[in-house]
Every structure is written in structure tokens, then in C-alpha cells.
Amino acid sequence: MSKKFQMFLALLLTLSMILGACxxxxxxxxxxxxVEATEAVVEEVVTEAPAVETGPDVLxxxxxxxxxxxxxxxxxxxxxxxxxxxxxxxxxxxxxxREAAExxxxxxxxGTVNIPVRxxxxxxxxxxxxxxxxxxTCASGHRGGMVMAALKLLGYTNVRNLNGGxxxxxxxxxxLVTGSMPExxxxxxxxxxxxxxxxxxxxxxxxxxxxxxxxxxxxxLNEMLVENPPFIVxxRxxxxxxxxxxxxxxxxxxxxxxxxxxxxIPEDKDAAIVVLCASGHRGGMTMMGLRxxxxxxxxNLNGGLNGWKAxxxxxxxxxxxxxxxxxxxxxxxxxxxxxxxxLNELLVENPPFIVxxREAAEIETNGYIAGAVNIPIRDxxxxxxxxxxxxxxxxxTCASGHRGxxxxxxLRLLGYTDVVNLNGGMNGWIKAELPVEAGAPxxxxxxxxxxxxxxxFAALDNYxxxxxxxxGAIKSPDFNTELVGGNVPxxxxxRxxxxxxxxxxxxxxxxxxxxxxxxxxxxxPTDKAAPIMVICASGHRGAMTQMYLQFLGYTNVRNLNGGMNGWIAAELPVVK
Numbered sequence: 001m002s003k004k005f006q007m008f009l010a011l012l013l014t015l016s017m018i019l020g021a022c023x024x025x026x027x028x029x030x031x032x033x034x035v036e037a038t039e040a041v042v043e044e045v046v047t048e049a050p051a052v053e054t055g056p057d058v059l060x061x062x063x064x065x066x067x068x069x070x071x072x073x074x075x076x077x078x079x080x081x082x083x084x085x086x087x088x089x090x091x092x093x094x095x096x097x098r099e100a101a102e103x104x105x106x107x108x109x110x111g112t113v114n115i116p117v118r119x120x121x122x123x124x125x126x127x128x129x130x131x132x133x134x135x136x137t138c139a140s141g142h143r144g145g146m147v148m149a150a151l152k153l154l155g156y157t158n159v160r161n162l163n164g165g166x167x168x169x170x171x172x173x174x175x176l177v178t179g180s181m182p183e184x185x186x187x188x189x190x191x192x193x194x195x196x197x198x199x200x201x202x203x204x205x206x207x208x209x210x211x212x213x214x215x216x217x218x219x220x221l222n223e224m225l226v227e228n229p230p231f232i233v234x235x236r237x238x239x240x241x242x243x244x245x246x247x248x249x250x251x252x253x254x255x256x257x258x259x260x261x262x263x264x265i266p267e268d269k270d271a272a273i274v275v276l277c278a279s280g281h282r283g284g285m286t287m288m289g290l291r292x293x294x295x296x297x298x299x300n301l302n303g304g305l306n307g308w309k310a311x312x313x314x315x316x317x318x319x320x321x322x323x324x325x326x327x328x329x330x331x332x333x334x335x336x337x338x339x340x341x342x343l344n345e346l347l348v349e350n351p352p353f354i355v356x357x358r359e360a361a362e363i364e365t366n367g368y369i370a371g372a373v374n375i376p377i378r379d380x381x382x383x384x385x386x387x388x389x390x391x392x393x394x395x396x397t398c399a400s401g402h403r404g405x406x407x408x409x410x411l412r413l414l415g416y417t418d419v420v421n422l423n424g425g426m427n428g429w430i431k432a433e434l435p436v437e438a439g440a441p442x443x444x445x446x447x448x449x450x451x452x453x454x455x456x457f458a459a460l461d462n463y464x465x466x467x468x469x470x471x472g473a474i475k476s477p478d479f480n481t482e483l484v485g486g487n488v489p490x491x492x493x494x495r496x497x498x499x500x501x502x503x504x505x506x507x508x509x510x511x512x513x514x515x516x517x518x519x520x521x522x523x524x525p526t527d528k529a530a531p532i533m534v535i536c537a538s539g540h541r542g543a544m545t546q547m548y549l550q551f552l553g554y555t556n557v558r559n560l561n562g563g564m565n566g567w568i569a570a571e572l573p574v575v576k
Contacts, residue, residue: 056198062289063259077163080172107176113185117143121203124191137162145284150202215302218311230272242459245317255282276301323518337423340432352393367436373444377403381461386444397422405543410460473561476570489531504574514541538563
């Protein structure tokens, strides 16, 4: 065997061993078709965060509610007399939210449906439709105000609260059903709840009202003022605050914009807060709103300021001061008047400052007392800089004594200590044949106006500035014509008992001496729109009484010009 053949065999053997070690050959891979390369598109998957339930915006809801309730419509309330008139004309759904025992004991308005306050929202199917008229009532207006607010927030558009509640209805001597209970209410509508969260919030609040319903009585609050005074916020209007007075230590934050001014109440939501209004209506709604916002210690004054006054508790403010002023009018000083002969003597001995508050045309026609300056009554308080100091002698005169009395009272309430009114005015002066100057008096000289209480000044100036034509007085012949024609008002004679007895009175009059008027307001008509005629001897006391009653809210009060002296001089009938 050749050497080359041996080398070939060796090579072949080596190759065979290598192939055996590698195993079977792998199957051939398929040949893929060439595909044009494209950029991959990845869709972004947006995952929303889970919704967070925040609940109703109570502040916004009550801000809107307060702003939507007009003052000229009682902030969503109706007075008993007005409701009684409506009930004569049409049927109204009356919802009484007192407890059954209260209705059984105290009676209820005819036609009432009774659903206690804690159960109202669970029984919406027993109420009329969202736009149908409904009246809510309770004892004082407190619970009724809360229910009205809840229903309005839920979409009821025609619901009102009885102002003062059944207590006020009784006081007005309006009819009540007694001795039985109203029939159980039946379902009359389909309850529509658009905002479940709001419904739940309101229902939880009303259904869990504690005993007393977050209200406090006047006597209890008065005790607190001595022991541990709370923060007191008065939600009446500024006009009510100025006119009717206020509880000492309270602040005024009117209901209409209360919720827009929460920075004026304590930041501490656990602070003791008492809310009050006139009757409890606005106070109840305000208290409810605050509690729903997390204020834990808020209560409403039951019966409001009306209840406080009825309890004989003290007030600050102009009306209270007016009442004290009338109560303390000195008889021996002619109730702060001066007779013509006495003034004539003073002109010789020690002339006082005389301000004539008639119109310029009256003075030019009838003359004036020498030395007098003319400032018409409507402008009197705007010209305090033209009067002498607060402790100097000032005599005010007008035609009959009516306007002079108003001016005298206003100045004394502002702190002038020695102001009197000319009794009988220029008519009395002329009748006494005392000297009269012709033409126009000298213009008053301006000086420095004294410091006065701003609120008192504003209220009094507003009153005097807006006196109507005739200044709220009526002459005897004109009043007699009204009486003959059957137009008989409530006649209040404010002379003393001795004057009443000695000189007689107008038929139908009642006698309440001027000093006793503030303590005997219960004898006056409950309807503050009822016509009232005030009578005294000359018109002086009558004018002051008229002014006081008008500040109390009586809207149809007049004074007999010249008083009983003028009536007798006109030879009109007198009862003795």
C-alpha cells in the first residue's frame, strides 16, 4: 500500500469521527419574505384615578339660599294674618312639624297635616309636588325654618314658614282646632330626589335633632350672659337692629349675606355660638347651615328677639332708649314742653336758643319769634353744627307743637340735656297775643357739630328726613269726618287719668298715659298695619308716642293735631 493511500485513509477516518460527534444535522430554517420595516405604534392606556366623594358644598348651598330669600317677603316666611287671609281665598297645604303631643295639647290650624320634623324627609311622598304651595309651621318658627330650608334645597320652590309659628297664630287670636288630631297623612305625590348625597345629609341632620332642637329659651340665655357668655350673632337686617334694639354683646351680621362673611364668627368650630333673628325663622336656618358646616355648638334663640322682649329682658339700642325716655318723661316739666307765657318771660330774663322747624314759607306767612333761627324739621339733624352745645337751653317751635315734639325727642335721644318744645307751637303763641316778627329770621351760624352715637343719629335722621306731607298729623275736623264715615281707627289717648276724667275723651278711645305706653303695648292691635290715632292735650305727647310706635314697626300711626284742646275748640263731641 502506497504511502499516499495510507494518508488518504487516515484523513477520511478523522472526518468521519468529527461528523459523528456533531449529531444529526438541524432542519433547514424557512426563508422569510422580506417585509418593509414599520415603526411600532403603542396606544397609551389612560387610567382614571378613582373618584373622591366630597359631599355637598354646604357653604355654597346656604349662601345661595340666603341670597334667594327676599326681605320684602319675610325671608320665605308668612305672618299669621296674611296666612289667614290666604286660607279664606284658597286651599293651602299646611305641614305642622311639631310632635303629635304638641298638637293634641295646643291645637292646630284647620287642614293641617302633621309630620314631625325628624320624619319629614322620610315622607316626601306625603307632600305636594315641587312647585305646589306649602306652608310649614311649628311652635315658634324655629323647626319650621329648618324644614323650609331643607325642602328648598331639595328643589321645592313654593314653600313658606309661618312666622312665629302656632304661638304667633294664637297671639293673633286666630282659630285653632282643638280636642282631636289631624288624620294621618297619605301619599299624594312621587318623591323626586335628584341629589342623593344632599338628601342624605339633610335627612341625617333633621332626623337626628336632639331634644330642644338646638334652640335656647330667652331666660336660659340671659343666665348664660352672666355665667358664661357665648358668642351672639344677630342675623336681622341693619334696619331692624337700629330700630328694635339688640342684646348687649351681640354682633349684627344680616342673614342675606351671613354665609359670605363667616370670617366674623369664631374660627373655633367648637365655640359656643347663639344665633338670633326677630322670630326664630332666619335664626333656625342660619344655625342649621353652620352645624352642617361642622360648627358643633351652635343654637338658635327660640322666639328670637320678639321672645326676648316679651320676657321683659333688657335691650340696647334706640327703641329701648325711646321706651325708657317715654317712661321717664317728667310730668312736672310739662313732659319737656314750655308754655308760651313762660317762654316770653325767658326772652326777657335769659333768652334761650330758639329753632323754628317749620318750612320757610310758613314762617314768611305767619311770622316768627324774635331771635329764632329756621331749620326745617327734615333738615334738623343734618345741621347740628348750627345748634348750641348739648347742655345749653334750646326751645323748638313749629305750628302746633307736633313737629317740635319730634325734634325735641330726637335731640334728647342724641344727648342734648336741656331741650324743650313750645307747647301749642306758634298757634299757641299767637293765640296768647305775644309778639311776632315778620319776614324771615336770620340764617343760623355754623359751628362745630357735637359727637353723637352714629347708629342713633342715622336712625333718627332717617326718620325725620322722610317725614311725609302733613308730618303724620291730622286736624280735628278731618278726623271727625273719618269717624262719621265709619273709618274708626284704634284711638290711643296718652293723657293722664286726671286729664281723661276732667276733660272727657273721644268716643271709643282707650286711656294709656304716655309714661305707661312702653309697658302696655299688649293693649295695641297685634296687626302693626292697623290704623292707630294718638291723642294727648296739645299734640306734644301724642307726637312722641307716634314716633315711638313707628320705630316699633307700626306703619299706620297718626297724631291728632292740637290734641284734645283742638278737638274741644272745634266743638266736636266729647264723652265724659
